[in-house]
Amino acid sequence: MKVSCKRENILKALNSLSRVVTTSSTLPILGNVLVKTDQGRMKLSATDLEMGVNFWLGAKIEEEGEVTIPARIFVDYINNNSDENIDIGTDGQVVVVNSDHYSTKINGLAADEFPIIPRIKEEPVFEMMVETLQDAVSKVVFAASTGETNPTLAGVLFRSDKDNLKVVATDSYRLAERVIKLKKVLEKDLSVIVPTKTVAELNRMLSNSMGEVGVYVSDNQIMFRVDDMEIVSRLVEGNYPAYESIMPTGSVTRVVVGTKELLRDTKMAAVFSRETQKIKLMVDKDVGMLKSLSKGQTGENISKMEVEVEGASGEITFNTRYLSDVLAVVDSSKIILEMTDKLKPGLVKPLNDDLYRYIIMPVKD
Amino acid sequence: MKVSCKRENILKALNSLSRVVTTSSTLPILGNVLVKTDQGRMKLSATDLEMGVNFWLGAKIEEEGEVTIPARIFVDYINNNSDENIDIGTDGQVVVVNSDHYSTKINGLAADEFPIIPRIKEEPVFEMMVETLQDAVSKVVFAASTGETNPTLAGVLFRSDKDNLKVVATDSYRLAERVIKLKKVLEKDLSVIVPTKTVAELNRMLSNSMGEVGVYVSDNQIMFRVDDMEIVSRLVEGNYPAYESIMPTGSVTRVVVGTKELLRDTKMAAVFSRETQKIKLMVDKDVGMLKSLSKGQTGENISKMEVEVEGASGEITFNTRYLSDVLAVVDSSKIILEMTDKLKPGLVKPLNDDLYRYIIMPVKD
Numbered sequence: 260m261k262v263s264c265k266r267e268n269i270l271k272a273l274n275s276l277s278r279v280v281t282t283s284s285t286l287p288i289l290g291n292v293l294v295k296t297d298q299g300r301m302k303l304s305a306t307d308l309e310m311g312v313n314f315w316l317g318a319k320i321e322e323e324g325e326v327t328i329p330a331r332i333f334v335d336y337i338n339n340n341s342d343e344n345i346d347i348g349t350d351g352q353v354v355v356v357n358s359d360h361y362s363t364k365i366n367g368l369a370a371d372e373f374p375i376i377p378r379i380k381e382e383p384v385f386e387m388m389v390e391t392l393q394d395a396v397s398k399v400v401f402a403a404s405t406g407e408t409n410p411t412l413a414g415v416l417f418r419s420d421k422d423n424l425k426v427v428a429t430d431s432y433r434l435a436e437r438v439i440k441l442k443k444v445l446e447k448d449l450s451v452i453v454p455t456k457t458v459a460e461l462n463r464m465l466s467n468s469m470g471e472v473g474v475y476v477s478d479n480q481i482m483f484r485v486d487d488m489e490i491v492s493r494l495v496e497g498n499y500p501a502y503e504s505i506m507p508t509g510s511v512t513r514v515v516v517g518t519k520e521l522l523r524d525t526k527m528a529a530v531f532s533r534e535t536q537k538i539k540l541m542v543d544k545d546v547g548m549l550k551s552l553s554k555g556q557t558g559e560n561i562s563k564m565e566v567e568v569e570g571a572s573g574e575i576t577f578n579t580r581y582l583s584d585v586l587a588v589v590d591s592s593k594i595i596l597e598m599t600d601k602l603k604p605g606l607v608k609p610l611n612d613d614l615y616r617y618i619i620m621p622v623k624d
Numbered sequence: 625m626k627v628s629c630k631r632e633n634i635l636k637a638l639n640s641l642s643r644v645v646t647t648s649s650t651l652p653i654l655g656n657v658l659v660k661t662d663q664g665r666m667k668l669s670a671t672d673l674e675m676g677v678n679f680w681l682g683a684k685i686e687e688e689g690e691v692t693i694p695a696r697i698f699v700d701y702i703n704n705n706s707d708e709n710i711d712i713g714t715d716g717q718v719v720v721v722n723s724d725h726y727s728t729k730i731n732g733l734a735a736d737e738f739p740i741i742p743r744i745k746e747e748p749v750f751e752m753m754v755e756t757l758q759d760a761v762s763k764v765v766f767a768a769s770t771g772e773t774n775p776t777l778a779g780v781l782f783r784s785d786k787d788n789l790k791v792v793a794t795d796s797y798r799l800a801e802r803v804i805k806l807k808k809v810l811e812k813d814l815s816v817i818v819p820t821k822t823v824a825e826l827n828r829m830l831s832n833s834m835g836e837v838g839v840y841v842s843d844n845q846i847m848f849r850v851d852d853m854e855i856v857s858r859l860v861e862g863n864y865p866a867y868e869s870i871m872p873t874g875s876v877t878r879v880v881v882g883t884k885e886l887l888r889d890t891k892m893a894a895v896f897s898r899e900t901q902k903i904k905l906m907v908d909k910d911v912g913m914l915k916s917l918s919k920g921q922t923g924e925n926i927s928k929m930e931v932e933v934e935g936a937s938g939e940i941t942f943n944t945r946y947l948s949d950v951l952a953v954v955d956s957s958k959i960i961l962e963m964t965d966k967l968k969p970g971l972v973k974p975l976n977d978d979l980y981r982y983i984i985m986p987v988k989d
Contacts, residue, residue, distance in 0.1 A: 332922045335895040341888060353923075361892065365923035523706060527726065530700040557697045558718075558730035 260294075260324025261348045262301055264316060266340060266358070269303075272314040273334050275464060275488060276305040279312050280330040291327035293373045294347065294354075296320050304376055305330065310457045310492040311376030312464075325370035328354050332365055376491055379482045383473035384449055385424070385441060389485060392472050393465035395426040395437040396458050398588050398615060403455040404430035414452040414495040417474075419445045427502060428455075431620075433581040434502055438614040452495035453481055461490055506618065507606050510597035512542050512573035515610060516549055516566045518594050522586035524562040528553035529579040531560040538579045539624045540596070544572040553579070575601045576624035582607075585617040625659070625689025626713045627666055629681055631705055631723070634668075637679040638699050640829060640853060641670040644677050645695040657698055658738045659712065659719075660690035669741055670695065675822045675857040676741030677829075690735035693719050697730055741856050744847045748838035749814055750789070750806060754850060757837050758830035760791040760802040761823050763953050763980060768820040769795035779817040779860040782839075784810045792867060793820075796985075798946040799867055803979040817860035818846055826855055871983065872971050875962035877907050877938035880975060881914055881931045883959050887951035889927040893918035894944040896925040903947060904989045905961070906939040907931070918944070940966045941989035947972075950982040 273292070281289045286308075293304040301318040304311060326349045337345070342358035349355065349367070356363040396415065404412035409431070416427040424439040453461075461483050465472060468485040475482040482491045528538035532553040539552040549566045553559065575598045586594070591609035598605045601624070607617040641657055648654045658669040666683040669676060691714045702710070707723035714720065714732070721728040761780065769777035774796070781792040789804040818826075826848050830837060833850040840847040847856045893903035897918040904917040914931045918924065940963045951959070956974035963970045966989070972982040 329922060332895060336892070336925075339888060339892040339895060360889075360929065361925060361927050363896075363923065363925040366921070523704060524725075527701070527704040530697060530704060531728075556731070557694060558728065560701075560726060560728040562726050564725065 260296060260326055261322035261346070262296060262318045262320050263344055263346045264301055264318035266337060266343060266345050268316040269345060270337050272303045272316055273330070273337055275314055275467070276303055276312050277330050277334050278460065278463070279305040279307055279310060281307045288327060288368050288372045288374070290329055290331065291368055291373070292330045292333055293325065293327050293370060295325035295370065296323040304373070306374050306376050307456075308374060309454060310460065310490060311374075312460070313376060313489050313491075315487040322348075324349055326352070326354055327368045327370055327373050328365055329367070336363065336365070377480055378489075378491060379475040379477045379480055381475060381477065383484075384447075384476050385445060386471050386473045387439065387441075389465050389468045389470055389472050391439055392474075393462060395424075395439050396462045396465070398437050399426050399428040399435040400455065400458045400462055401428075401584050401588070402430060402433050402435040402617070403428035403458070405455060406430075411452055411495055411497040411499055414454050415458045416499045417449060417451050417453060418499070419449040424449070427499070428458075429500070429502060431500075432578065433584075433620065434505070434618045435585065436502075436616045440614075449476065450499070451476060451481055452497070452499055454492060454495055457481075457490060457492035464488060464490060505604060506616070507597065507599060507604055510599050510606065511571050512544075512598045513569040514542055514549055514566050514596045515569075515593055516564065516596060518586055518589050518592055518609075520564055521549075521594070521596075522583055524551045524564065525579050525583040525586060527551075527560055527562055529583070531555050531558055532579060533557070536579045537576050537622060537624065538582060539574065539576045540598075541574040542566070542568055542572055542598075544568045544570070573598050573601070574624075575605050575621050577605065577619050578622055581619045585619075589615075625661060625691055626687035626711070627661060627683045627685050628709055628711045629666055629683035631702060631708060631710050633681040634710060635702050637668045637681055638695070638702055640679055640832070641668055641677050642695055642699050643825065643828075644670040644672055644675060646672045653692060653733050653737045653739070655694055655696065656692035656733055656738070657695045658690065658692050658735060660735065661685050661688040669738070671739050671741050672821075673739060674819060675825065675855060676739075677825070678741060678854050678856070680852040687713075689714060691717070691719055692733045692735055692738050693730055694732070701728065701730070742845055743854075743856060744840040744842045744845055746840060746842065748849075749812075749841050750810060751836050751838045752804065752806075754830050754833045754835055754837050756804055757839075758827060760789075760804050761827045761830070763802050764791050764793040764800040765820065765823045765827055766793075766949050766953070767795060767798050767800040767982070768793035768823070770820060771795075776817055776860055776862040776864055779819045780823045781864045782814060782816050782818060783864070784814040789814070792864070793823075794865070794867060796865075797943065798949075798985065799870070799983045800950065801867075801981045805979075814841065815864070816841060816846055817862065817864055819857060819860055822846075822855060822857035829853060829855060870969060871981070872962065872964060872969055875964050875971065876936050877909075877963045878934040879907055879914060879931050879961045880958055881929065881961060883951055883954050883957055883974075885929055886914075886959070886961075887948055889916045889929065890944050890948040890951060892916075892925055892927055894948070896920050896923055897944060898922070901944045902941050902987060902989065903944045904939060904941045905963075907933055907937055907963075909933045909935070909937040938963050938966070939989075940970050940986050942970065942984050943987055946984045950984075954980075 354365040354367045541550045593610040711722045719730045719732045958975040
């Protein structure tokens with residue numbers, strides 16, 4: 260192989276790939292990036308066996324070929340180099356890298372050891388603006404479970420329902436749902452669970468992209484493609500819990516409250532309830548006041564905020580993190596907090612946006 | 625005690641104090657900040673027994689008194705609060721803190737348990753501009769030893785020599801010396817070793833200050849005072865090594881090289897010599913070239929740079945960190961690298977600045 264390309268393009272590719280790379284003593288090749296010529300361009304790939312990422316970049320190709328390079332040293336090399344162009348060649352498994360100021364040899368591994376990243380050949384199931392999908396995944400992915408107790412919760416549900424696409428995540432203590440309006444009803448109903456790590460990576464990929472994203476689905480794989488980059492991932496097997504049944508219908512107390520202000524008070528509560536991570540929200544309809552109470556070994560705190568209250572007074576206790584997580588991602592300056600009873604789930608949604616809902620299970624105060 | 629003051633002032637004080645605070649299970653009071661009324665102002669203090677920091681701030685004092693507050697929770701409380709004014713009162717050892725939106729109680733500890741931070745009553749030994757001292761300590765403190773093998777090296781030497789003040793640090797592998805020109809010869813010769821942690825804290829204090837810094841010395845204590853803040857520290861006992869004898873006199877090879885460029889190449893060398901941390905510098909007089917070579921398990925790299933060479937060709941091998949440390953703090957765009965022999969110390973100094981010298985012991989290549 261003998262290719263030449265701009266350093267800044269390799270840097271961009273490596274930034275996107277390097278989080279997928281894993282250090283595995285049993286399978287050292289997973290610590291490497293596959294560099295391959297591909298129809299007049301260079302293709303860089305990384306995989307952790309569950310998920311693979313491919314990135315194409317423009318290059319002058321003098322000689323076709325492929326090789327794998329340890330990601331850590333490749334990233335460090337490209338970060339410290341400041342020359343404009345990088346020439347990459349191979350001498351067996353040794354990668355010969357040259358630029359104006361540097362003559363470098365990096366010990367690679369044979370490309371044929373690199374796991375195959377499957378690609379989906381079918382047409383996309385749907386396409387949409389990058390911002391639309393990014394907005395949805397960024398508002399739900401943090402609510403997905405990371406644990407192993409229930410594998411289906413360690414992923415994000417993408418489910419079509421007429422001209423809606425529902426993007427849902429829950430760890431059984433809180434649940435986030437974002438509804439995306441599709442341009443048309445899908446030809447075939449979609450219901451897939453995508454691993455949390457894939458969705459987190461998708462979120463980053465989309466936040467660095469523009470234009471349209473295509474979503475491709477096969478039996479057990481999903482592929483997201485933008486511009487010159489694609490993520491391919493296995494799907495999570497199993498049935499997603501019937502979450503609709505726990506969605507509150509109606510409420511006894513309804514408060515409109517500033518998002519930033521409530522986030523600030525939730526963080527303050529976390530300071531004082533470090534051991535229990537509890538925030539007790541007390542709504543007083545008569546004086547239009549929301550008080551949040553927290554206490555622990557170090558002391559106690561009461562925060563006071565004037566709010567608009569509809570319905571009756573009420574109180575509920577949440578885990579501070581479950582509340583602050585949602586307040587950190589909501590765009591609107593005010594949110595609606597709805598509660599029925601201190602033992603029933605509470606609901607947070609942005610003011611004037613019915614397409615996002617976030618449910619939190621209460622805890623004992 | 626009952627006082628009121630601006631939140632931003634407390635925040636500034638806590639930022640300066642919080643690094644001194646230590647978490648000690650045997651002496652929990654060291655995790656607290658002492659808050660005390662002091663002649664119409666509030667005084668906040670922290671100590672780790674070796675070093676103490678006092679910070680004064682303006683306050684409305686309704687009732688004199690003192691109390692200690694756990695630093696971690698005080699910092700978190702002040703950071704999360706966004707009200708303008710904070711009222712601090714006491715109810716026994718409970719600290720009662722109020723502001724517009726928050727009513728808070730923090731469990732404190734009795735002030736009389738707080739260790740006394742000694743103060744030096746004598747006149748300052750010298751005073752100088754904050755920038756001058758900060759420049760000096762920032763250029764040497766990183767070279768001080770952190771270990772326990774030789775306690776005198778775990779500090780920075782301040783030694784007067786006629787109208788010079790020499791500020792010196794070494795870990796025996798490299799040595800940094802900054803000479804400050806004094807306005808007048810000191811009344812009494814000065815030679816003290818200040819603990820590295822104190823000097824690191826002094827560096828931060830000075831970088832946030834303006835005007836003059838006064839330096840006060842007693843038998844076994846030193847005090848640095850600016851504006852509304854002072855650091856008091858014990859001195860390191862013992863005699864500083866006679867470092868002048870290892871200072872190179874003259875050189876065989878002398879190179880003028882770009883500071884940033886050499887820093888970049890040193891970082892690149894560190895990428896490839898991760899196991900050995902070695903950079904081999906090779907000066908070729910005939911072509912006016914400095915090559916740096918590094919190699920390890922992952923591969924090898926040669927960096928090339930055009931330079932001005934005086935004297936003969938030569939080569940020397942350094943620890944990459946000892947070289948990059950100095951290149952990161954030098955202000956001038958070019959440095960002079962002098963070497964005599966690959967077994968003798970090399971010298972780095974800024975171009976056109978004879979008051980700073982940095983010696984590096986070579987390693988085997």
